[in-house]
Amino acid sequence: MTSIKYGSLKINEIKNSSGLMVGTNIIKGRKSESVVNEGFGIIKGNKNKVQSNAGFIEKHS
Numbered sequence: 001m002t003s004i005k006y007g008s009l010k011i012n013e014i015k016n017s018s019g020l021m022v023g024t025n026i027i028k029g030r031k032s033e034s035v036v037n038e039g040f041g042i043i044k045g046n047k048n049k050v051q052s053n054a055g056f057i058e059k060h061s
Contacts, residue, residue, distance in 0.1 A: 017032040
């Protein structure tokens with residue numbers, strides 16, 4: 001068995017897919033899933049169209 005010893009340990013952040021295990025641990029079947037939905041916010045201009053989650057700007061001469 002591997003043994004790791006620290007004099008001190010500082011953790012600034014633990015993200016959604018992270019974990020902190022203390023002591024003797026056996027990790028089995030760990031799984032993480034996430035979905036990120038993002039949007040444009042504001043679309044400015046004349047005659048702009050949003051189709052299929054993509055922005056299109058039509059040029060007129």
